[in-house]
Amino acid sequence: MIDCHFHVWTQDVSTPERRAERAEQFRQEADVLGIDRTCLIGELGESVEECREHNRDVAAFTDEHPDLFYGWARAHPGWGDDAVEEFRRAVEEDGLVGFKHHFIGTEVNITDPEFEPIAEAAVDMDVPIIAHVMQNEEPYPTERPSEARSEDVVELASRYPxxxxxxxxxxxxxxWEHRIRNIADHDNVYLDLSGSNCEVGQIELAAETLGVDRLLFGTDTWLSVCAGKLDGADLPAEDKAQIAYNFEHLLHDGVENRLEPDERESRIEDARKRFEALAEPREEHIVDANAYVGQWPFYPFDSSAEQLVETMDHKGVDQAIVSSLGSVFYRNPQHGNRELLEDVAGYEDRLIPFATIDPTFPGWEDDLRRCVEDLDMQGVRLLPAYHDYEIDAPEAKELLRACADLDVPAMLVPALEDQRGRHPRVFLRHFDGMGQANHWRDSDGKIDDVIDLLLAVPETDVVVAGAWSSGGRIIRETTTVDRQDVWLNNTVRTGKTLLVVDDLFCYWTQTQGRQIAEEIGVDHLVMGPQLPFKTFESTYNYTKHLPVSEDEKDRVRSENVLELLES
Incomplete structure (x- = not known):
């Protein structure tokens, strides 16, 4: 696969040795994911002179490691003729592939007159422009007018066909649905499939609407997630292989290390075989600890119990812990709990029901008792962002105590979808405009609230989802005895504490993967691909490539969560 979008993000690139360190790090990650090369994006700099040095650094990467890297040129459109001159120089002298525009540091929208000379130079040299584009709901459109949206893409593409x-x-x-449909009629617009959001359906809709020849594989440095998205896309293997190498067709003759046609076709064929092999059944036992059944009001996921089991069979998932999607939005979640029991009837060996309980709703205690004692539900999910209470609220603590009394685990779940694509009339507590709700983030002290809740009810078995940024701290502060001189802090949880391996920011096996294994430990980790919302392979890559033994991976895949239910 050729990755069209990768940030250098390296502190020191001043010497061949320093550049080789980044090259080797990328090579180790890319080899296991099936990525051949990536197209580097360097820094901008404060002046034309600094920008030229950054562009030359990117060119040095490509010269020294031609089997791994291509490179994008950068310049500030506000520099006028100097920007165009540097863009041309970087393409014609350094062999960079085209122009990368990002609004941060270059507060110029791609439709602004200042950007026109850059677009005209790209047309003249017959090289592509890759533009940072988003389609966020408020507050971004008003706070970030220079950030391009698909409407801006359409305007620029129409102006320069x-x-x-x-x-x-x-x-x-x-x-992403809006973006795909918006650019459909503009054949000169290509879609880079990178990004952290791995919701199902996006690549399939893009292929159906735009055609596979307009789709480019990219990661934006999210290697595992984005490789998993293409691996798991519901497309023929030959289509995925074409997408994997489409970027090669956009390279100009001055890119000296581009693949020869025969080599490109050979790699496409190898990729096709690889995608076919990935479709083979998995032998390992896998449990999705964070799955759902029911209708989602914003996208038609295959989310009935029957459809979920079909997806599980297709992906090689043996069992799933499921809750009702109706319970997320019903004023009384108990209606959804009853529906869940009806839906999973006949699939009891595959689907393990968890009740959704809102501890601020009157009578929740009776609902919980009935769910556990009469309806045989195996645990409880809390969704404070949707049910509008603080994670460490007194009501949440009372619910966890009730779970301990009933001897069932509780699971804490943040937002179920990336909030940047939320429906404009759905606004979650602590929403900050980026990704998940803030309950599980270290900013604003919210992770303190999660830890306070875990320590306030230490006897309850708890699973925490969406805690990738603070998992090590949660385990350290809630499960580890801390010896400080004569002071002994031995206030630790007696209940089990598990973390879902999900939404890891720009996950790299050699860094975060090793840190997770060392700081958290495999005995505290569970799988949570969040079927049917997300592409299974994106999350499974975290566990598949975790730098531990296969026996230890089995702890994460299924054993930890199954032991939790049996205890």
Whole structure:
């Protein structure tokens, strides 16, 4: 696969040795994911002179590691003729592939007159432009007027029909359905499939609407997630292989290390075989600890019990812990709990029901007792962002105590979808405009609230989803005895504490993966691909490539959560 979108993000690139460190890190990650090369995006700099040095640094990467890297040129459109001159120089002298535009540091929208000379130069040199594009709901459109949206892409593409324009990261947040439909009639617009959001359906809709020849594989440095998205897309293997190498067709003759046609076709064929092999059944036992059944009001997921089991069979998932999607939005979640029991009837060996309880709703205690004692539900899910209470509220603590009394685990769940693409009339508590709700983030002290809740009810078995940024701290502060001189802090949880391996920011096996294994430990981790919302392979890559033994991976895949239910 050729990745069209990768940030250098390296502190020191001043020497061949420093650049080789980044090259080797990328190579180790890319080899296991099936990525051949990536197209680097460097820094901008404060002046034309600094920008030229950054562009030359990117060119040095490509010269020293031609089997791994291509490179994008950068310049500030506000520099006028100097920006165009540097863009041309970087393409014609350094062999960079085209122009990368990002609104941060270059507060110029791609439709602004200042950007026109850059677009005209790209057309003249017959090279592409890759533009940072989002489709976020408020507050971004008013707070970030220079950030391009799909409407801006359409305007620029219409103004320059000969321009090869790449609309970057379809799934970095925002309304991807809107973006796909908006650019459908503009054949000179290509879609970069990168981004952290791995909701199902996006690649399939893009292929259906735009055709596979207009789709480009990219990661935006989210290697595992984005490789998983293409691996798991419901497309023929030959289509996925074409997408994987479409970027090669946009390279100009001055890119000296581009693949020869025979080599490109050979790699496409190898990719096709690889995608076919990935469709083979998995032998390992896998449990999705964070799955759902029911209707989602904003997108038609295959979310009936029957459809979910079909998806599980297709993906190689043996069992799933499921809750009702209706309970997320019903004023009384108990209606959804009853529906869930009806839906999973006949699938008891595959689907393990968890009740959804809102501890601020009158009579929740009776609902919980009935769900556990009469309806045989195996645990409880809390969704404070949707049910509008603080994670460490007194009501949440009372619910966890009730779970301990009934000997069932509780699961804490943040937002179920990336909030940048939320429906404009749904606004969650602590929503900050980026990704998940803030309950599980370290900013504003919210992670303190999660830890306070876990310590306030230490006897309850708890699973925490969406805690990737603070997992090590949660485990350290809630499960580890802390010896400080003569002071002994031995206030630790007696109940089990598990973390869902999900939404890991720009996950790299060699760094975060190793840190997770060392700081958290495999005995505290569970799988949570969140079927049917998300592409299974994106999340499974975290566990599949975790730098631990296969026996230890089995702890994460299924054993930890099954032991929790049996205890």
């Amino acid at each position: 000969d321009l090869k324009l790449i609309s970057a990261h379809i799934s970095a947040g925002g309304n």
